[in-house]
Amino acid sequence: MAIDMTPVRTTSRTWLLLVLLAVASSACGPKTKQQRQAYGEKRTDEATLLLNEASNHLRELNADRAEPLLTKAQEVLAHPDVNLSPEGEMLRSELAELQARVPRVREEKVRREKQAVVERERKELEAAVEKQRDAVMEALFAANEALDALESKDAGSAQVTAASDALQRTRERMKAGKELEAKSADYAASARSTERKLEQAEARLKQGRRVIDFVSGPLGGSQEAPELEKKARKEKDIAARLSLYTEVRDRYRTCGSEAEKLLSEMPELARSPLPVKGRPMVLKAVATGCKKKAGLTQRAVVKLEKAKVKWEKAQAKREKAREKMEKLKAAKQKAREAAKQKALARKRK
Structure with missing residues (x-):
């Protein structure tokens, strides 16, 4: 049997497969320095976005949102091709600086939160002190008016009772704010001043x-x-x-x-x-x-x-003369009665 030695005819499909194989072989082969540098710059661009976003969060004292971004940026900048990017070293330095800021940002956030609590409590205390002071001054003013009424020409027990009640209400107002004296030096000084005024008012009431x-x-x-x-x-x-x-x-x-x-x-x-x-x-x-x-x-x-x-x-x-006369009359009456009895006795005989 004769063998046909004529070369196999190459089809267009075969040529396409050969080209794709060549391209694939070229892609899987070692990258050029230019390709690696381009890839490194792509990574640095990605890292820049991550670092910028993390920096914004740190400025807002949000370390919890910044930290995952810094971790991701660290992974991106860890690729060796980043070394070929002009910005690689600078970004790694920025990353280190931002990572160092994280604990300080957390501390600053805690400090500001505490400061905010202190400020809120201070404002609440100031509002409470102002409200208490106004209430005491209102009661004291009413007490002084009641005391002034004691000097009017028609003053009486009703005015004394009214003044006494007004001073008692002021005392009760003072007692209601007793806790504020330990919290506010300003109110404590005001309370001492009011106490002296109350003592003077009570002296006026007594008078x-x-x-x-x-x-x-x-x-x-x-x-x-x-x-x-x-x-x-x-x-x-x-x-x-x-x-x-x-x-x-x-x-x-x-x-x-x-x-x-x-x-x-x-x-x-x-x-x-x-x-x-x-x-x-x-x-x-x-x-x-x-x-x-x-x-x-x-x-x-x-x-x-x-x-x-x-x-x-x-x-x-x-x-005495009347008694003597009465005795005389009684003696005469007795004598008459005796004579009468004798006369009656003689008649009976």
Whole structure:
């Protein structure tokens, strides 16, 4: 059998396969320096984007978002072809700098968060202090107005009660902010100042109460004395007249002694006008006037006491004479009865 030695005819498909094989063989072969440099620059471009984004996050103190980007950039820059890029070394230096910033950024974030908490608490404290101070000042202002009312001419127990209640409300306001004194030196100083004002206000209340008690009590009693004295002058019964004059004297005496006592406790009231209607009166003048009137009334009391003693003696004599007369009448009546009995006895015989 003869063998055909004619060469096999090459088809277009065969040639295409040969070309692709040659290209593939060329691609799988060693890269040129130019190709490696181009690839390195591509990697540095990718790393630049990662580092820029990480840097932005670090500026925003977001280390948690920056750290994964830096890790990725480190992987990208670890490729050996990056060494052929002009920016490779610079980017690795920037990467190291950004990685070194991460712990500092975390610390700074913690510091700022703490600072923000402190600032928030400071503002909250300032707001609480301002609110508390306003409440205390409002209560203290109301208390001072109530204390001023104690000096009016129509002041009485109602005004004393109102002032006392107003001071109590101020005390309660102060107590409500007690915790702030330990937190705020400014408020603590303000609270001490308010405490001094409260002490002064309470002293005013004490003084006002004592004055009003005096005005409504001893002084008021002495002001009613002239009417009692008029009544005493018209009284015919000497004992009743003496009782009325004694009451007048006692009212003046009480007024004078209480006025002097008040002056000894509060000398500043000596020339202060008293809260009374009508003609203005000062405490020192009241003390002097009441003592003088008590002395004058005492003279009338002494005269009446003597007159009463004289009257009582005369009355005793009259009573004794009356009793003697009654005994005489009784004896005569008894004698008549005895004579009558004797006469009846003689008739029966």
